[in-house]
Amino acid sequence: MGVVLPLDEPRSPRPVSPVPRLVVRAAVLASVWWILTGGDAGSWVIGAPAVLAAAVTSVALGRPERWRVSPAGVARFLPFFAWHALIGSIDVAYRALHPRLPIAPSFEHYEIRLPDEGPSRVLFVNVVSLLPGTLSADLEGDALTVHGLIGGTGTIDRVKALEVRIAAIFDCDLSEGDR
Amino acid sequence: MTLTLWYALTGVALLVVGVYGLVSRVHVLRQIMAVNIVGAGVFLVLVAGAHRRPSGAIDPVPHAMVLTGIVVAVSATAVALAFARRLRADADERTDGAAREDEARAG
């Protein structure tokens, strides 16, 4: 099962109604407001118009996309991310403090298989920069340039492993990515 | 030395640096930044002075004035920058015009 979040369906023949998107985003933003104000009931005088304005802004800025988030994918991704972000930081910190500066930087190229322009790609390209030894340095179409701090084939392997995890969050099929 | 005095003197130091920069620098952008630094120094003196209430609370009136001051400073900066851009654009136009005349005369 997956929660249907309103966004994109690039090849959808019919225009997608913005109303469900608006409702879902307003709900998400309302919970953010709740967090900000610590659940102050009186704050909704400003909160309700602010949430509405934010939701309308969000819908107006996005393309009429539709995407799904798989809770199971998220549940598997979070510990993966936490662990690798921790390892990644310790690794860089170690290399920065090491007297001989053990780094061998190089640029590597990677063909992204995640669907075009969707939120999964944005998440992917951003998270690459937080994982051990990899940093997304450029993006042209499907071609991602990764800066590896240690070089070698490990860089691409880690990026590929991450892409699979991201695909699981958004229920994407990576095999049809080479369209 | 109290907290008030320390930060007020820091504000005075910023004021001195800013004034010196304003009169010694020539590029208009740097002069605009110098004025902003002078402003920051003055604001710092005012707010440091607001920290002297025996109760330990702050005096909100200088705070409100400085808050107003920061917003007025950014509008003044924007107007100054608009002047700078206009001067630059007019200067460019003159040079372009002169270059065209030169070309016409040569050709």
Next chain:
Amino acid sequence: MPVVDLLALVLMLTGAAFFFAGTVGLLRFPDVYCRLHALTKVDNLGLGFVLAGLALRSGLLTVALKLLLIWLLVLLASTTACHLSARAARHLGVEPWRRA
């Protein structure tokens, strides 16, 4: 000192240590691309530890959630800034460093 406060202190000091290492990396790494590794990864983890310590000290769920929100926004902003900096450097033709 209560155990919670002690744990919070340890978390915040760990965060500070990461910030220190990140800054050392910024100063020691040879080119813009390597420096971005230090800033994006190490400083953000340091911030995460500091915020975790603060959340623990506050002992309030809403404060903890607010701090988590701040951390996520900083992560988003810094990975975006990192990508844009690296991209701009590449487009400007900044040569990557190679070990001589």
Next chain:
Amino acid sequence: MTAILWAFDVVLAVTLVALAAGVLATASLFRSIVLFIVFGLTMSIAWARLDAVDLGLVEAAVGAGLTGALLLNTLGHMRSQAEFTPEPSHGPGGRLALALAAGTAGLAIGAAVWAWPDAFAGLGDRVDTHLAESGAQNPVTAVLLNFRAYDTLLEIGVLVVAVVAVWALSPMRGRVLDADPPGLVLAGFVHLLVPVVVLVAGYLLWMGTDAPGGAFQAGAVLAAAGVLLLITGRVAPPQLQAIVERGAVVLGLVAFLAVGVAVMAGGHAFLELPDAWATTLILLLESLLTISIAIVLVILFAGGRTDAAHPPEDAAP
């Protein structure tokens, strides 16, 4: 603990002065502007140290963020050869004279500051006495929107005048803004961030009545979102010809005047908020001020008028 705090104060003060000197001494204007932005952020730490959280918020958003964006934008307009300008030297004698003059003025002001009495209540006690009837728990907001509402009225007037001045100076011919398409990562960032920024502006507005925050902070944060949309090409530069934008610019000023005059019907002086209505009126005024401040700051950033008579040419240099 106090020793650590003193060490912190010393480091902060030295950093501030060194950054200010760096801004003025660095040869590259770009670096100079970056140092200026860092200076603004460091100032906001100083505000926090002086218990001026309201100011810290405004300084970070306006002093560092918006002023920095304005400066960078202008630098971009001024063509690249302006970037490195050797500052003509005044000669050692001239520089010494200037430094002596500035230093003497500093010593005089420093001496005046040194002579300050250690304890000085200022107007703080009077604000505290009347805080309950101001309609706001945050004394800074109480001063801004009630006790000294005149100042705020005139300030929003200054903002409107600034827009008119900028507008009169520069019909936006030539390059409008960078035509570079934002790219997937930046577009995704803007898409996620801007709605949250709108929400945070609302939050600062709501908080302002009883904690640090208020119309200026909220307006500045909202303006930052506007600037982000502008530089990533998501919205066109404000069209001042459009009645909506002109209306938004003067909204705060008009509302302020209207409230100021309306209370006179109840036998109050101009801008003297009746106690029973104060909270509602402050929130209303602050909401409208937020919108005006945000739109004014975005227009100041866009830095010129676009209208039918002067359509912006394409961004080709």
